[in-house]
Amino acid sequence: MTGDSPGVGTQRGPRPVPVSIFALLTLVYGVSLAVAGVLTLVDAEGARKNLAEGAVELGSAALALTVCFGALRVRRWAWVLFMSWAVFGLTLQLLRAFFFDDPVYWRLAMLTVAVFLLTPPEMQIAFGIRRPPHVRS
Secondary structure (H helix, E strand, O other): OOOOOOOOOOOOOOOOHHHHHHHHHHHHHHHHHHHHHHHHHHOOOOOHHHHHHHHHHHHHHHHHHHHHHHHHOOOHHHHHHHHHHHHHHHHHHHHHHHHHOOOOHHHHHHHHHHHHHHOOHHHHHHHOOOOOOOOOO
16 A cells, blocks of 8 residues: 555545645744754754754654645645654653643644644545545445
């Protein structure tokens, strides 16, 4: 099986508005991570901790931009990749909020809004996660 559902992708309707909003949020998130990663690497001055942190932020930025591209094309793998990433990101931010007193609230908010945008059944059908109700298996 390929990354997309069989039968999906031949004749699609227009991209749903929530998918466009999600792609925009992911683009903003990815660009902000890239800028933060570059700034961290520039200010690292050879410190391994800062170099690793900058590399992780740049890797996360690449992931976000990949998800943005996949979302604009309404690909199944983009939905699956984002939801997996959101579980990790939301868990990390909640742990930071409850135990370490250094959460990044805007990241928590963006991930939460994106999950709410992609969770409705209509969005899952658009991405090929669920079949439309009138299609028999």
